[in-house]
Amino acid sequence: MQWWWTVVSAFSAYLYLHVLCRLLGRKVLSQFNFFDFASAITIGALTSQIAIPSKDWKQAALAVGIFTVLTLLLDYLIQKSPGLRSLVNSKPKMVIYKGQIDSQQLRKARLNLDELLTILRQKNVFHPGDVYCAILETDGQLSVLPKSDKMPITPSDLNRKPPEKGMMNDVIKDGNIITKNLRHAGYDDKWLQQKLREQGVQSIGEVFYAGVDGQGALYVSKRDKAGIESGNIYLQ
Incomplete structure (x- = not known):
């Protein structure tokens, strides 16, 4: 009967995790801060204990429930308190302004120069001097605004408005x-x-x-x- 109980436990853990994920809501992995990522790993690890029959599965289920409640509570408090939001998620950091790299902001972001230049190249920017500003977002992504003379020409610049293709x-x-x-x-x-x-x-x-x-x-x-x-x- 051990294998049968394993099937039932795994199926129950799957449904339990599905319900918890629906409660937590959708969030793209790239939008996770470090704390979100650590919480997700912990919940997954605890859920695996529920899937494997043992005497500790009830404690694991309780721990997952507590983690879920705490995550929901923290998300609620973050929405209500800008100060707590800044403390938990940190703040966006402007690492380039008017073509000049801010070494102090780089150190605060724990980002070295080589890493910054690599990210810029991935965004088709091969010269920091072409950047008006670059902001390191709270999710680790780099938002880059080129200088106006380095931006590609758009139809609106030529006073043209092409027809909208709309959604496929x-x-x-x-x-x-x-x-x-x-x-x-x-x-x-x-x-x-x-x-x-x-x-x-x-x-x-x-x-x-x-x-x-x-x-x-x-x-x-x-x-x-x-x-x-x-x-x-x-x-x-």
Whole structure:
């Protein structure tokens, strides 16, 4: 019966963790501060003890519940108190201003010069002098504002306003037409079939994904055959 009790315990732990995550709400991993990350690891470790039958599973479940309550309480207090928010999450730090690197702010952020230059290159900035300001956010991400003469030209700079493409409506997934989305976009099956033929597609079954934007442009991605015909490109 030990294996059966293991299955029941693992299933119960899974449901328990799912409920706790719903209570805690959604937060992207990149938005975690260090404390959020440590709490998530601890909750996961304690939940694993619930999944494995032992005499301590009740204590582990209680500990996970306490961690969840404390996390919810801290999130609530952070929302109500800007001072506590600054204490827990720290403050954003401006590490570059008008092309000049602030070494003092770098030291406070425990970020060295090589790391800063690497992050800038990842954002397609290869010269710190091109940066008007760079702010190290509380989640560890670097927000970079280039100087005005280093920004790419946009249509608004040329007093032009191109038509909005809008969101892509999924009309075919894995060879199946999503009729509801097609109707919502203002088109029917006849229009879809015509557009597919214009792109050399004779059967819906050939399509892995298709979507239509606000301008009526249809994007089509065929099944695996498209990847083979593209030249077998491999990424290391």
